[in-house]
Amino acid sequence: MSNVIQSVRGFSDVLPEQTGVWRHVEGVLRGVLDRYGYSEIRLPVLEKTELFARSIGEVTDIVEKEMYSFDDRNGDSLSLRPEGTAGCVRACIEHGLLHNQQPRLWYQGAMFRHERPQKGRLRQFHQIGAEVFGLTGADIDAEIILMTRRMLHELGLQDVRLELNTLGTAEARANYREALVAYLSARRDQLDDDSQRRLEGNPLRILDSKNPETQRLLDGAPRLDDYIDANSREHFDDLRRLLDAADVEYTVNPRLVRGLDYYGRTVFEWITDRLGAQGTVCAGGRYDALVEQIGGKATPAIGFALGLERLVALVEEAADAPPALAPDVYMVVMGEAQRSAALVLAERLRAALPGVGVFMHCGGGSFKSQFRRADRSGAQLALVLGETELASDTIGLKPLRSGSEQVNIAQGDLVKTLKEHFGG
Incomplete structure (x- = not known):
């Protein structure tokens, strides 16, 4: 077991x-x-x-x-x-x-x-x-x-x-309850078990019964509207x-x-x-x-x-149901030396772009496996920081929801680029 x-x-x-x-x-x-x-x-x-x-x-x-x-x-x-x-x-x-x-x-x-x-x-x-x-x-x-x-x-x-x-009012309901109980008590054997139980303590709930036979029986019952x-x-x-x-x-x-x-x-x-x-x-x-x-x-x-x-x-x-929650950008990091720089950059983006979700990849892995995870995350863009990018103070920007090629931009232009992309 x-x-x-x-x-x-x-x-x-x-x-x-x-x-x-x-x-x-x-x-x-x-x-x-x-x-x-x-x-x-x-x-x-x-x-x-x-x-x-x-x-x-x-x-x-x-x-x-x-x-x-x-x-x-x-x-x-x-x-x-x-x-x-x-x-x-x-x-x-x-x-x-x-x-x-x-x-x-x-x-x-x-x-x-x-x-x-x-x-x-x-x-x-x-x-x-x-x-x-x-x-x-x-x-x-x-x-x-x-x-x-x-x-x-x-x-x-x-x-x-x-x-x-x-x-x-409570008085009106009490008067109606008395009339309803009298009507249903005379036909108790025609009620389902649940309605028979309700008859003793909460008879008005019988009106809401989902039992078709009980509903037909109620067709001839006193009407609340009359009271x-x-x-x-x-x-x-x-x-x-x-x-x-x-x-x-x-x-x-x-x-x-x-x-x-x-x-x-x-x-x-x-x-x-x-x-x-x-x-x-x-x-x-x-x-x-x-x-x-x-x-x-x-x-x-x-x-x-x-x-x-x-x-x-x-x-x-609904056909236009909202999608599952997803980050806006997924940061792909390649190499041990790049991890601290990527963490700092991700925090800078979160501070400058509070409406943009930044997911930081942790745990290492190959470019291929990280991009696979980036795609599954639902993010629109991947930001790539490897040894070459760190050395040249650039960042790779790869659209994940279109066939567009990756481009490298200066890290100093990244906030402006993301603002333009996400309408900020």
Whole structure:
């Protein structure tokens, strides 16, 4: 039996040839967030289990089955975060960020859920999320949806669609829940096992069931829309008017409920058919009661999260996907005496050309083997420093992505030449 230790199931490595796409996706999302005026907050991956039980809901799948929880040496129950909103709210309360303020925050990092790994779903996954506090109007709902649309479009993703719904107030949902449970209880034997379990604790999640027979059964069920309160309906109508004015295409999905208990009023999802069953790439909504639920003063709030693994998968499928990261120039060094000179020259280039990546070959080797490595690196140019070049204070410049011949130039002209070549 092999003694090689492998990664934990559902916890994936991101290899160097993949990180170029990851950095591109993250850079686009961060750039949009910056332009919309959001500030970054960095949150711990470990929180008290109580935080998620109180916010997400004790009878949700996440808290009941999916969280990585343990007792630490002090006997405190801790959990790896399964989502980012609860931790962000906790931080805002703890550090007084909500006092006479309306913060717009974003965060990035790993989340953890013990689910069955499949395409688009891992046990360690990564999100970029954003939260806005203190605003009650539909205008912030609309801006967040517009911002997420811009993110997806700037990533070049066109095959995504927007679904919207309103969940109303807690009272409206309670009234609807009572009617839905009565309808489904009378037909319990027609429900799949998962829906039967949800019927006892979280019946609204049955609306989101992927089971075709359950969906057909729901065709005759009471509709949430019939129980929505007047204020929530007015808020939703206002949101739709704003989106219509901004030419945002969307579908109202009366069965869209999201999987977390804290949502109320507006909920939305950006969905694609290119990832199979795990087609939601961005989702969010309002959670106006959560701050008070966690222990702060009543504060309206709305947020969303984007799944980075799913976005990366979509970008990688695109014909114009960004290439893997590569240096701009690869320095080929021949001879022991040239090593110190090459190290000094490489540092001088990095100082003078901060936007140009310089890869220094180390470890020796023949010209042929070094050029082979230079070509595989993806660099555009090779800089060659051998005995002849060192003696004449020149440097060889060899284009690697064309058939052009190598030329030798004075080392004093190298910075200017590279600036011209790379548009600096």
